Each structure stands twice: as C-alpha cells, then as structure tokens.
Amino acid sequence: MTMLMNSTESKTVSQVRDYVSRRPGLRGYLLLSPTLMIVGTLMLIPVLGMAVMSFWQQTGHMAFDMSGTLNNYVEALTRDMYRVLFLRSLAISGLTTLVTVVMAFPLAYFIAFYVKRHKMVWIIVVTLPFWTSYLLRVFSWKVILGYNGAVNSGLISLGIIGEPLTFLMYNPTAVVITLTHAWATVAILPIYVSLEKIDRSVLEAATDLGDSPFMRFVRVVLPLALPGILAASVLIFIPTVGDYVTPSLVGGSDGYMIANVIQFQFGRGSNWPSGAAISLTAMTIVAILVGVFVWVARRMSGRRS
Amino acid sequence: MNKSKEFIARLQDGQFTRRQALKALGAMGFAVGAVPLGVRSALAGDNATYFTWGGYDDDGMFAPYIAQHGGPPNYVTYGDAEEGLTKMKAGFVVDVTHPCSNDIPRWKDSGMFQGMDKGRLAHYDDLFADLVNLPGANDNAGQWFMPFDWGATSITYRTDLVDLEGKAESWEMLFDPRYKGKIAVIDSAADTWYCMAILAGVDIGKPLTGDDIDKTNALMKKLRPQVRMFTNDMTSLQQAMASGEIVMAITWNETPVALAGEGHAVRFAGPKEGALTWCCGLMMHKDAPNLDGAYDIVNAMTSRETGVYVIDWWGYGHSNAAAFKVADPGILAQLGLDKDPIAYLNAGHMGVPQADDVETRINRDFEAIKTGF
Amino acid sequence: MNSGTGVAARILGTYAVIYVAYLYIPVLFLPLFSFNDSIYISFPLRGWTMKWYETMLANDALHRALINSLKVGLATAFISTVLGILGARAVTRYRLPGQKPVVAIIMLPLVVPEIILAMALLMVILRAGGSLGLVSISAGHILLCVPFAMVVLMSRFEGFDRSLEEASYDLGENGWWTFWRVTFPNVLPGIVASLLLTFTISFDEFIMAFFLGSTEPTLPVFMWNQLRFPKLLPGVLALGACILIASVFIVLIAEWFRRRNTLDSQSGDVIIG
Numbered sequence: 011m012t013m014l015m016n017s018t019e020s021k022t023v024s025q026v027r028d029y030v031s032r033r034p035g036l037r038g039y040l041l042l043s044p045t046l047m048i049v050g051t052l053m054l055i056p057v058l059g060m061a062v063m064s065f066w067q068q069t070g071h072m073a074f075d076m077s078g079t080l081n082n083y084v085e086a087l088t089r090d091m092y093r094v095l096f097l098r099s100l101a102i103s104g105l106t107t108l109v110t111v112v113m114a115f116p117l118a119y120f121i122a123f124y125v126k127r128h129k130m131v132w133i134i135v136v137t138l139p140f141w142t143s144y145l146l147r148v149f150s151w152k153v154i155l156g157y158n159g160a161v162n163s164g165l166i167s168l169g170i171i172g173e174p175l176t177f178l179m180y181n182p183t184a185v186v187i188t189l190t191h192a193w194a195t196v197a198i199l200p201i202y203v204s205l206e207k208i209d210r211s212v213l214e215a216a217t218d219l220g221d222s223p224f225m226r227f228v229r230v231v232l233p234l235a236l237p238g239i240l241a242a243s244v245l246i247f248i249p250t251v252g253d254y255v256t257p258s259l260v261g262g263s264d265g266y267m268i269a270n271v272i273q274f275q276f277g278r279g280s281n282w283p284s285g286a287a288i289s290l291t292a293m294t295i296v297a298i299l300v301g302v303f304v305w306v307a308r309r310m311s312g313r314r315s
Numbered sequence: 316m317n318k319s320k321e322f323i324a325r326l327q328d329g330q331f332t333r334r335q336a337l338k339a340l341g342a343m344g345f346a347v348g349a350v351p352l353g354v355r356s357a358l359a360g361d362n363a364t365y366f367t368w369g370g371y372d373d374d375g376m377f378a379p380y381i382a383q384h385g386g387p388p389n390y391v392t393y394g395d396a397e398e399g400l401t402k403m404k405a406g407f408v409v410d411v412t413h414p415c416s417n418d419i420p421r422w423k424d425s426g427m428f429q430g431m432d433k434g435r436l437a438h439y440d441d442l443f444a445d446l447v448n449l450p451g452a453n454d455n456a457g458q459w460f461m462p463f464d465w466g467a468t469s470i471t472y473r474t475d476l477v478d479l480e481g482k483a484e485s486w487e488m489l490f491d492p493r494y495k496g497k498i499a500v501i502d503s504a505a506d507t508w509y510c511m512a513i514l515a516g517v518d519i520g521k522p523l524t525g526d527d528i529d530k531t532n533a534l535m536k537k538l539r540p541q542v543r544m545f546t547n548d549m550t551s552l553q554q555a556m557a558s559g560e561i562v563m564a565i566t567w568n569e570t571p572v573a574l575a576g577e578g579h580a581v582r583f584a585g586p587k588e589g590a591l592t593w594c595c596g597l598m599m600h601k602d603a604p605n606l607d608g609a610y611d612i613v614n615a616m617t618s619r620e621t622g623v624y625v626i627d628w629w630g631y632g633h634s635n636a637a638a639f640k641v642a643d644p645g646i647l648a649q650l651g652l653d654k655d656p657i658a659y660l661n662a663g664h665m666g667v668p669q670a671d672d673v674e675t676r677i678n679r680d681f682e683a684i685k686t687g688f
Numbered sequence: 689m690n691s692g693t694g695v696a697a698r699i700l701g702t703y704a705v706i707y708v709a710y711l712y713i714p715v716l717f718l719p720l721f722s723f724n725d726s727i728y729i730s731f732p733l734r735g736w737t738m739k740w741y742e743t744m745l746a747n748d749a750l751h752r753a754l755i756n757s758l759k760v761g762l763a764t765a766f767i768s769t770v771l772g773i774l775g776a777r778a779v780t781r782y783r784l785p786g787q788k789p790v791v792a793i794i795m796l797p798l799v800v801p802e803i804i805l806a807m808a809l810l811m812v813i814l815r816a817g818g819s820l821g822l823v824s825i826s827a828g829h830i831l832l833c834v835p836f837a838m839v840v841l842m843s844r845f846e847g848f849d850r851s852l853e854e855a856s857y858d859l860g861e862n863g864w865w866t867f868w869r870v871t872f873p874n875v876l877p878g879i880v881a882s883l884l885l886t887f888t889i890s891f892d893e894f895i896m897a898f899f900l901g902s903t904e905p906t907l908p909v910f911m912w913n914q915l916r917f918p919k920l921l922p923g924v925l926a927l928g929a930c931i932l933i934a935s936v937f938i939v940l941i942a943e944w945f946r947r948r949n950t951l952d953s954q955s956g957d958v959i960i961g
Contacts (some may be wrong), residue, residue, distance in 0.1 A: 032873040034782045038783075039778070041778035041781075042790065044774055045778075048830065050793070052828075053796060054793070060786065060811065063849050071400065071425075072401060073403070078810060091687075111955075117703065120703065124701065126702055134943060138939060139712060141938070145892075145908050145911055146925075147714065149915055153717060154714060160717065167732060191711070191714060195711075196708075210435045216760070248798075248800075248801060251801055252800075252804060253874060254803050262544065263539075263687065264687065269801070271686070272804070276810065276811070277398040279401075280401040280404070280675065280863070281679070285807060286808075297799070308910065390903065405810075405814040407902075408819070
C-alpha cells in the first residue's frame with residue numbers, strides 16, 4: 011500500500027512530505043491549522059474588528075467618524091451609568107460566585123468523603139438539572155418569585171400574607187438567587203474532583219499529628235481543594251458577568267447589567283463604537299480580576315503548604 | 316505485516332471495531348450533509364420577510380397573503396423601530412418593514428428603501444387620502460410609506476384599583492405616590508418619552524430644542540421611581556394588569572380592549588393634556604429579495620379584510636376607509652374610532668419627524684434614565 | 689476517623705438532601721405545571737391534564753424550531769468535534785513551539801462573556817455583507833464549542849498510551865494508518881463524549897441564537913418568544929419536561945460510554961502487559 015502510493019506521487023510532493031515529516035513542529039501546526047484558522051476567523055477577526063471600531067466616534071444614527079478617538083473608552087470608564095453598571099455586574103457575579111461555591115462545598119465534601127458507594131449516582135443526580143434548558147431554569151424562578159408565583163400563591167393560600175409580596179422580583183437580589191441556582195452544578199463538579207484527589211493518608215497523618223478535625227480541614231483539606239474552588243469560581247464568574255437572560259427576565263430596571271447596555275448600544279442606541287469600547291473594557295476588567303484572583307489564591311495556598 | 320495486523324486485531328478486542336466506528340461517523344456525516352444549511356437562498360425565493368414590532372407577527376393580519384402563498388410571511392421582530400433601523404443599516408435585508416410616520420424622512424434618507432409603484436398597490440384608492448399623503452409619504456418616485464395602523468398612546472388603568480379622587484384624567488396620574496411601584500410604561504422612547512414631553516408642555520409638532528429635551532428628561536427622571544416595569548411585551552403587561560400587580564400603564568389602544576374583553580374594569584384615559592397619537596405604516600426595502608412577495612404583504616395588510624381584523628381584534632385604527640364601513644359600529648364608537656382618522660389624530664399630539672441627532676440623543680437619554688441615571 | 693464523624697456525616701447528609709431538593713424543585717416545577725389544568729402557573733393545582741402535550745405536538749412552529757435546533761446542533765457537534773480532534777491530536781502528539789499561547793487562543797472563547805462574542809460576530813457578519821440565519825448561529829456555536837471539544841479530547845489523547853502508536857510505527861505502519869487503526873479506536877469514547885457535549889451546549893444556547901438568528905428561531909429562541917403568551921406557556925412547560933427527559937437519557941448514555949471507556953483502558957493495559 012505504502013509503496014503503491016509512493017510510486018504515484020510526484021517528486022516534489024514527496025520532497026515536501028519529507029521536509030514536513032522531518033519537522034514535527036511543522037507537522038503539528040499543519041494538523042492544528044484548521045482549528046486555529048476557524049477559531050481565529052470566528053473570534054480574532056470579530057474581536058479585532060471590535061477593537062478597531064471602539065476608536066471610532068458616533069456622529070449620527072449609524073454614522074461614524076473613523077479618524078480615531080479615545081472618547082468611547084473615556085466615557086466607558088468615567089460615565090456614572092457605565093461605572094455603576096460595571097460595579098453592579100461585578101457585584102452580582104461576585105456574590106453569585108461566592109454563594110454558589112460556599113453552598114456547593116459541603117455537598118462536594120460529603121460526596122467525596124462520606125459517600126462510600128454510588129458516588130457516581132450522586133454525581134449524576136447533581137449534574138442532571140444542569141442539562142435542562144438554561145432559559146427554563148431561569149424562567150422557573152420567575153414562576154417561583156413572581157406576583158402570582160409559587161411563593162406568593164403558597165403564602166397566600168396558607169394565610170400567612172394577604173397580598174402578594176412585590177419585592178421578590180425585578181431587583182438584583184432576584185438575579186443573584188436565580189443565577190446561584192442556575193450555576194450550582196458548575197461549582198460542585200470541580201470542587202468534588204479536587205477533594206476526591208486528596209490522598210487519604212495525608213488526612214490520617216494530620217490526625218496522627220494531633221490536629222483537630224477543624225484544624226485538619228483548614229490546614230490540609232482547604233488548601234488541597236483550592237484548585238477546584240478556583241476553577242469553579244472562574245467558571246461561574248465569567249459567564250455570569252455577561253449574562254443577558256437573567257437580568258432581562260427577573261432583574262427589572264434596577265437589576266440591569268452590563269450586557270443589557272451592550273445590547274442597547276448595538277441595537278437601538280446605534281452607537282456601535284461605544285458598545286465595542288464597553289465590551290472590550292468589560293473583557294479587560296474581567297480578565298484582570300480573574301488573573302488577580304487566581305494569583306492571590308495560588309500564593310496563599312503556596313504559603314500554607 | 317501479518318504480525319502488525321495480529322497486533323492491531325488483538326488491540327481492538329473489546330474496543331469498537333473500525334467498521335462500527337465508520338458506521339457511526341458515516342451516519343453522523345450523512346445527517347449533517349443532508350441538512351440544507353444554506354437555507355437563506357431557498358427561503359428568499361419562497362417567502363417574503365416582514366420586519367416588525369414584536370406582537371405584529373400575527374397571522375390574522377395576513378389572511379390574503381396566506382390564501383395566496385399557503386402560509387404567512389417570515390416574521391422577524393424588533394422591540395422598537397429604532398432597533399430595527401440599526402439592524403438594517405448594519406446590513407440586515409428584509410422585504411417589508413413597519414416604521415411610524417415621524418420616522419419617514421430619516422428612514423428615507425438612509426437610502427435603504429424604495430418608492431412603491433402605485434399601480435401595484437391594490438387598495439391604494441380605498442385608503443384614507445389624508446394618511447396616504449402624510450408629509451413625506453410619497454413623491455415622484457412613488458409611495459414610500461403605506462399607512463397601516465393608527466391610534467393613540469395613553470394610560471390604561473384599572474378603574475377598580477385606581478382612585479382619581481374626582482380629578483380629571485391626566486398624565487399626572489402616573490406620579491401619584493399611592494401607586495408607586497404599580498406602574499408600567501412602554502420601553503420605547505418613541506412612546507413614553509414623548510408622553511412625558513406632552514406633560515412637560517413641549518410642542519412635539521415642531522423640531523425639539525435642547526431645552527425641550529431637558530424639561531422632558533426631568534419629568535422622565537421623576538417618573539422612573541414610580542415604575543415597576545419598562546416593557547415592550549404587551550402580553551406580560553396585560554397579565555400584570557389582570558392580576559393587579561400593575562394598576563396603571565402607558566399602553567396603546569390594544570391593551571384596554573383586550574383587558575375589557577376578559578372582563579376587567581379598565582379605562583383608556585383621555586388625559587387633559589392630550590394623548591400621544593400616531594400612524595404607522597409599511598416601507599419596502601430597496602433590495603427586497605422577494606419583490607412580488609413584498610407587494611403581496613403590503614396589499615394583504617392594507618386590505619379591507621385585515622382592516623376589520625385590526626379594528627375588531629386589536630382596537631387600532633386602520634388605513635382602509637372601506638374597513639370602517641364593515642366594522643362593528645358599536646366597537647368603533649367604544650374605541651372612539653368612529654370619527655375621521657385625521658380628526659382623531661389631531662385631537663391628540665402627533666410627533667413630527669426630528670433630526671437624526673435629536674432622535675439619537677432622546678434614545679440615549681431615555682436608556683440612561685431607565686437604568687437610573 | 690474520630691468520634692465526631694458520625695455527627696458530621698449526619699449533618700452533611702441532611703444538608704446534601706436539602707441541597708438536592710433545592711436543585712430539583714425549581715426544575716420540577718415545569719413538568720408539574722405542564723400537567724396542571726390551568727394556564728396560570730400558581731398554587732393550588734387545578735387538576736390533571738395531558739392537553740398541553742397535545743398542544744405541543746400540534747404546534748408546527750415548535751416543530752420547525754426543533755428541526756432548526758437539531759440542524760444547528762448536529763452541524764456544531766460534528767464540526768467542532770472534528771476541529772477538536774485535529775487540535776487535540778496536534779497538541780498532544782507534537783511538541784509545538786509556542787504551544788501555550790496557541791492553545792490559549794483556542795480556549796479564549798471560554799473566558800469571554802458570550803454577549804461580547806455574539807455582538808462582535810454580529811458586527812462582522814453584517815458589515816461583511818453576510819446574512820443571518822442558521823449558518824451564522826452555527827458559526828457562533830462552533831466558536832463556543834471547540835474549546836470544550838478540545839478539553840474533552842485532549843484528556844483522552846493524553847490518557848492514551850503512546851507506546852501503542854510507537855509499536856505500530858515500529859511494525860512499519862504509516863502515520864495515517866496508525867491513526868486510523870490504533871489511535872482512533874482508542875479515543876473514540878472521547879469523540880462520542882465530545883459530540884454529546886457540544887450538541888447539548890448548542891441545543892441549549894440562547895444568546896448567539898438570539899442575536900445571530902433571523903427568521904428561523906432555534907428552540908431556546910422559540911421558547912423565549914413564547915414565554916410572553918400566557919396561553920402558550922403550558923405548552924412550553926410541556927416541551928421543557930420533554931427536554932428534561934431527553935437530557936436524562938443523553939446524560940445516562942454519556943455515562944455509559946464513560947464507564948465503557950474506563951473498562952476498555954483496563955483491558956487494554958492487560959493486553960499490553
């Protein structure tokens with residue numbers, strides 16, 4: 011078979027082949043090139059396009075001055091509205107991340123250390139809800155917290171309240187509650203994996219050295235679980251900062267987040283340059299925060315162990 | 316060679332055989348290959364696309380089109396005409412779209428539309444001449460804007476839950492502290508912002524000045540803490556009004572009609588400062604991929620049949636004068652639509668076209684105020 | 689462990705049960721109300737009915753949306769998995785100069801908020817004169833899914849014993865033949881896992897589908913539009929219940945593959961040993 015192919019190949023082709031086969035790096039890049047090209051086309055070009063556009067200036071409805079200005083960035087960083095929306099988005103996502111991770115940790119701990127058989131069943135049970143429609147999971151909280159929703163109709167039929175509570179919906183708290191539930195599974199899995207990896211003999215050694223269960227937890231378990239906690243935090247924080255569905259459905263105008271304003275600038279605001287600048291600013295802020303967070307957490311754990 | 320085959324065969328024991336793998340991949344590849352992903356071209360040939368406000372994607376408005384084509388046109392919706400304009404300027408091509416009369420010059424100037432050939436407009440002569448000849452609606456190049464629906468934007472309120480204390484209906488009702496947090500407004504500057512402009516005493520029939528905009532913004536800022544929902548979604552709004560979550564809302568004519576139909580005690584206020592009146596219509600894209608279908612959409616929507624449907628089911632005025640002769644006179648009187656449309660529109664305040672930068676600023680300010688700034 | 693363990697186990701066990709209830713109750717609301725004989729989603733329940741399922745089955749627009757989602761999902765799963773295979777193979781098989789930044793670029797979509805990617809794509813597609821529709825949605829989904837496919841496949845390619853390939857080379861097989869007969873069967877479970885994962889992500893994705901779509905909604909966009917109409921809502925809930933059941937099946941199938949996969953590598957070890 012190989013010989014047959016060689017005989018039909020022209021000399022140049024076989025030369026190229028030899029050249030390539032002698033250089034594994036090149037071969038690797040040839041293999042990688044379709045993936046790199048497609049991801050590059052679909053992401054780098056749009057993001058670069060966005061970067062270029064962020065230096066334009068809106069002059070009218072979808073009319074732009076392309077001579078280059080930093081105004082959009084100055085506005086993105088200094089205008090009260092954007093500053094508050096950035097802070098609110100970060101606060102909502104940060105709080106969501108914190109609550110989700112804190113709530114998920116004991117469960118992951120339980121599965122890793124106390125469930126002896128059927129661990130996989132537990133994992134599947136906690137993973138399943140994540141596979142149902144995100145939209146419907148968010149919507150179900152609208153059904154629960156709404157004016158005629160489950161909480162209100164339940165409390166009324168129990169005679170606890172006379173009139174529906176209106177503070178349950180259309181505010182940042184409703185967004186946090188909804189997001190916390192929607193992203194729960196994403197927190198459990200990485201934490202579980204990192205706990206599961208902990209060598210049990212290390213725990214026993216700590217106990218033998220006279221550590222109380224609490225000290226053992228703080229000195230051994232927590233630092234070793236840190237990679238999982240970090241992974242969970244990053245995986246929840248980044249997508250929730252840019253979430254559009256949840257603030258739109260349950261946030262109301264007080265629960266507006268940065269995604270809503272980005273959508274506005276690209277939609278009826280017709281100010282694409284400003285939308286681009288806000289997007290890139292958001293991306294940068296998120297990247298810096300995540301970087302700092304991971305760095306600090308790594309250093310802290312490094313010092314401990 | 317033999318050795319290696321043996322090796323591989325052993326290796327594959329307990330694995331997927333290659334044949335199985337091939338079959339699975341083949342099936343997958345076939346399924347994907349059979350999927351016509353380039354649907355767009357096929358679609359463009361078959362059916363026309365209508366780009367409109369969410370909610371107007373209602374088959375009831377297209378009975379003649381459906382009879383002709385066996386199905387409704389493709390609907391694409393926007394939350395607000397300004398958003399639609401942005402999307403089209405960005406390169407989104409449709410056949411027919413649905414702006415309002417004060418949008419005409421800006422939309423025309425965008426160079427994205429074509430004047431319609433009067434000869435191909437089947438119901439041209441049945442329409443109210445005053446609407447067909449609205450400023451900028453036609454010129455030598457043809458009919459740029461075919462009027463379709465008209466009506467008012469005003470306050471719908473639950474008469475059983477809102478107590479006016481004997482005062483006359485007014486836009487001031489929205490500021491009543493007793494109803495704080497029980498009020499909804501339309502999430503569109505073209506409606507809510509202009510309603511506040513009327514209350515501010517601004518003449519929206521003229522080009523707006525910076526002072527006019529500031530005065531209106533001040534009222535918008537005062538209104539914002541009262542509001543529970545900024546929404547374009549009239550169905551959610553109706554539900555909220557039916558349950559009593561919302562007792563008062565800025566709406567179009569359709570909401571009180573629908574709520575009254577369900578037996579709720581509601582009224583469409585006639586504010587003493589005057590309501591906001593409007594007339595919206597159809598414009599045809601310059602590069603309409605399906606020109607015949609585009610004319611079929613316009614003709615269906617301006618037909619008498621659709622006119623009756625729009626009046627009876629939506630409670631809106633319609634551009635077809637003949638439809639008014641067929642529609643239920645009781646409903647017409649109840650809606651206040653039994654008059655000449657121009658008299659109706661003039662009884663309220665109708666906005667005139669504004670310059671590009673003014674519209675852009677209004678939209679931007681509206682969004683900021685809505686967000687709390 | 690020590691005497692505190694019993695108490696701790698009980699507390700944690702109780703917590704775990706409450707937590708699982710918290711995870712499930714909101715999700716189970718949907719199927720529950722899909723059988724409720726009322727268009728309003730409020731307690732108390734009115735009565736049992738199957739009519740919402742009938743409405744759902746009779747809804748043509750829903751069928752079209754489902755087909756659109758399947759098209760996009762299959763195309764996305766297939767293309768992103770192929771790209772994932774190429775990428776994972778290149779990265780794990782060869783020591784590439786500058787590998788870290790290159791992999792980072794491919795992984796970048798994981799760490800950029802989706803709305804930004806959607807808007808950037810929308811901007812470029814429209815300005816380049818492209819049209820919106822299932823193709824543009826699929827492009828967006830492929831961008832989101834390639835990193836996931838890469839991660840799943842890289843771990844499989846890394847776990848796979850290189851000595852098998854080397855043995856095959858030693859026996860005189862060429863690269864392609866070795867890949868096809870040795871590598872491919874070994875990484876097949878990873879491929880299946882990648883197909884399932886990317887399909888599921890695409891099937892549930894809303895933001896790209898919402899902003900990059902046109903006249904043909906995918907299922908999540910269709911549901912988003914239906915959420916407004918009280919009369920249609922129970923039909924959407926019925927649909928949600930069906931998606932839930934289908935998801936359970938897919939997860940169980942994926943799990944079955946995963947287990948098979950573990951057994952395989954064990955049996956593989958035995959053969960080599």
